[in-house]
Amino acid sequence: MTALLPQVLINGLIVGAIYGLLGLSLTIVYGAMRVANLAHGDLVVAGSFIAFVMTTQQGQSPMLSMLVAFIGVAAIGGLIYSLALRRLQNSPEPEIASFLFFYGVSLMTGAALLFIFGADTRSVLFQFDPISFRFADVIVSHARILALAIGIAIVAGIFFVLYRTIYGKALRAAIMNREALLVVGVNIDRLSLVAFAVSFGVIGLTGVLIGLVFPAFHPFSGLEFTIIAFIVVVLGGLGHPVGAVVGGIIFGLCEQVTALYLGQSLGMIVGFLVLIVIILIKPDGLFGRASWNA
Amino acid sequence: MVERRPKTSMAGQSKAQSGDMTETSAQTSDPGASPSRRRISKIAIRVWIVLVGVLFLSGAVVPLATDSLSFWFYMFQWIALAVGLNLAAGMIGYLPFGYVAFFGSGAYATGILVQIYAAPLWVGIVGAALVGALVSLLFAPTLRLRGIFFSIVSMSLAIVMQHLVSLLPSEFAGGSAGITFAREQRPQLYYYCMVVVAMLAVLAMTVLVLSRQGLMLKAIRDDPDVARVIGLNVSAWRLAAWIGAAVIAALCGSLEGLYSSIIDPHASFNILISAKAVIYAAIGGFGTVMGPVLGAVGMSVIDEIVWSRFPIANLFVLGAIVAVVTLYMPRGVVGAMLKKSPRFRRWLF
Numbered sequence: 001m002t003a004l005l006p007q008v009l010i011n012g013l014i015v016g017a018i019y020g021l022l023g024l025s026l027t028i029v030y031g032a033m034r035v036a037n038l039a040h041g042d043l044v045v046a047g048s049f050i051a052f053v054m055t056t057q058q059g060q061s062p063m064l065s066m067l068v069a070f071i072g073v074a075a076i077g078g079l080i081y082s083l084a085l086r087r088l089q090n091s092p093e094p095e096i097a098s099f100l101f102f103y104g105v106s107l108m109t110g111a112a113l114l115f116i117f118g119a120d121t122r123s124v125l126f127q128f129d130p131i132s133f134r135f136a137d138v139i140v141s142h143a144r145i146l147a148l149a150i151g152i153a154i155v156a157g158i159f160f161v162l163y164r165t166i167y168g169k170a171l172r173a174a175i176m177n178r179e180a181l182l183v184v185g186v187n188i189d190r191l192s193l194v195a196f197a198v199s200f201g202v203i204g205l206t207g208v209l210i211g212l213v214f215p216a217f218h219p220f221s222g223l224e225f226t227i228i229a230f231i232v233v234v235l236g237g238l239g240h241p242v243g244a245v246v247g248g249i250i251f252g253l254c255e256q257v258t259a260l261y262l263g264q265s266l267g268m269i270v271g272f273l274v275l276i277v278i279i280l281i282k283p284d285g286l287f288g289r290a291s292w293n294a
Numbered sequence: 295m296v297e298r299r300p301k302t303s304m305a306g307q308s309k310a311q312s313g314d315m316t317e318t319s320a321q322t323s324d325p326g327a328s329p330s331r332r333r334i335s336k337i338a339i340r341v342w343i344v345l346v347g348v349l350f351l352s353g354a355v356v357p358l359a360t361d362s363l364s365f366w367f368y369m370f371q372w373i374a375l376a377v378g379l380n381l382a383a384g385m386i387g388y389l390p391f392g393y394v395a396f397f398g399s400g401a402y403a404t405g406i407l408v409q410i411y412a413a414p415l416w417v418g419i420v421g422a423a424l425v426g427a428l429v430s431l432l433f434a435p436t437l438r439l440r441g442i443f444f445s446i447v448s449m450s451l452a453i454v455m456q457h458l459v460s461l462l463p464s465e466f467a468g469g470s471a472g473i474t475f476a477r478e479q480r481p482q483l484y485y486y487c488m489v490v491v492a493m494l495a496v497l498a499m500t501v502l503v504l505s506r507q508g509l510m511l512k513a514i515r516d517d518p519d520v521a522r523v524i525g526l527n528v529s530a531w532r533l534a535a536w537i538g539a540a541v542i543a544a545l546c547g548s549l550e551g552l553y554s555s556i557i558d559p560h561a562s563f564n565i566l567i568s569a570k571a572v573i574y575a576a577i578g579g580f581g582t583v584m585g586p587v588l589g590a591v592g593m594s595v596i597d598e599i600v601w602s603r604f605p606i607a608n609l610f611v612l613g614a615i616v617a618v619v620t621l622y623m624p625r626g627v628v629g630a631m632l633k634k635s636p637r638f639r640r641w642l643f
Contacts, residue, residue: 101621104612111608111609115606115610276450
């Protein structure tokens with residue numbers, strides 16, 4: 001068992017990085033728009049299905065499927081934003097309303113995927129060359145290395161935009177205080193639309209990466225990813241980008257290490273228990289809740 | 295508010311105008327009215343009681359007319375679940391997305407007691423209620439979380455329960471294959487029990503909302519700090535409502551297990567059960583007595599029609615209804631009517 005530990009730690013890091021990415025898009029949407037995207041996981045799975053169509057059925061490269069998934073899911077995001085967001089934000093309880101609204105979107109996405117692809121589990125088949133790499137005792141598959149590299153690149157890109165550009169500054173300001181941002185004359189509607197669409201695009205990308213890393217998916221595996229994304233985000237503190245990434249890695253490591261010692265189905269339970277303990281000790285998550293005015 | 299003014303003045307009644315304000319401020323301007331009875335007309339209450347009576351009486355005669363009880367059983371189950379969920383979500387402001395945890399605990403309590411330990415039926419059902427209360431006490435610390443944090447943790451707890459139950463030794467709880475009830479197969483009896491549970495839930499909710507205690511719960515929901523300052527025991531009231539909601543769900547789970555004669559971790563802890571309870575209650579309107587009942591009845595009928603004609607489209611249609619209703623009627627049907635015209639305040643509650 002102990003000999004397997006380095007291997008498991010590496011896997012935990014890779015899975016954790018993907019969970020972090022999963023949480024990052026959720027936390028940006030939640031922070032900036034105050035909507036809880038319960039359809040997060042289903043859109044991730046939609047991304048995975050795009051990868052399935054592109055690679056397994058069409059024989060294209062994963063890179064191209066990422067581009068398609070990004071554009072496709074970003075378009076869905078733009079559509080949802082223009083149809084629903086203003087109404088959701090103006091409703092008496094935006095959080096609960098968005099929770100319910102996106103649960104509806106989640107059901108619709110799952111049902112649509114079921115209708116198109118059937119209930120079978122699918123996987124992304126793409127032959128990488130070489131199929132895996134070996135570092136000392138640790139074997140890591142090519143797909144996972146690629147997913148980790150792309151995941152890190154996307155996270156780095158998002159952080160660069162968030163913390164080093166004027167748009168990111170505006171978005172972080174929106175997370176902190178929307179009204180003040182209106183006062184200083186930022187076009188918050190356009191800013192939100194772009195942030196929303198890009199976050200949804202990242203959801204699609206994450207779906208492709210998950211298709212590469214996880215063995216299989218089916219139309220209703222979305223809820224699991226939604227829950228993981230929420231856990232990761234709540235662990236780190238809602239609306240806190242760094243927290244999401246750290247939370248993702250913690251959750252990934254916990255899950256993989258417990259799965260090694262106690263078996264697969266306890267892996268998830270321990271992840272949840274870590275969440276519950278952290279929430280009860282620090283109700284605002286590890287990094288604290290990003291502050292905004294209601 | 296502004297564009298609604300002309301309507302109010304057309305009604306031309308001072309009562310209708312004061313109804314436009316929030317309930318509490320309206321009361322202070324109307325010291326003669328006892329706080330518990332507000333402006334809900336007594337006729338409306340009687341009409342509601344009669345309607346509920348008709349609903350449950352027709353439920354009681356259904357077995358005489360037809361053998362296919364399934365639709366009716368599940369309709370009453372959804373009524374009870376929506377009302378129970380409303381007790382947590384509408385009355386104290388906690389939206390438990392893992393409400394199914396109590397449903398599943400109830401189902402398993404009855405399964406283990408009746409099938410594995412061969413206990414009498416009533417022990418199984420009472421045991422389910424007790425286990426539901428116990429689980430709700432176990433989960434009570436999560437009540438310190440608010441809003442969406444609470445919902446997420448509640449959902450995670452339901453999934454933890456699902457995994458834990460499937461990990462229990464299979465001679466004790468059936469493992470992942472679940473438990474089949476072979477001892478007691480009396481679907482008609484379970485159907486009547488379900489009707490009674492749903493009826494008691496609806497009546498209890500009606501009495502609660504019309505009473506002083508209901509007003510206290512609403513005060514606690516709307517502003518816990520002020521409620522504490524005026525001397526309400528906020529956490530005790532919250533806990534009481536929370537346990538009540540859990541017991542209703544546990545009874546539903548217990549009876550559903552008995553009725554369908556099979557339980558397993560996947561079906562008994564299916565998140566879709568929480569989601570449907572939330573959706574049905576929300577479509578009717580959280581915080582109202584009538585809303586969840588109307589929502590559950592209406593959605594059960596829609597569900598039945600869509601399901602029998604377009605099985606694949608069923609979830610899609612459910613999702614679309616939820617999305618559209620939350621966008622255009624965020625307070626649910628009853629809530630939207632209450633907001634549209636203050637006159638409805640006398641008739642809808």
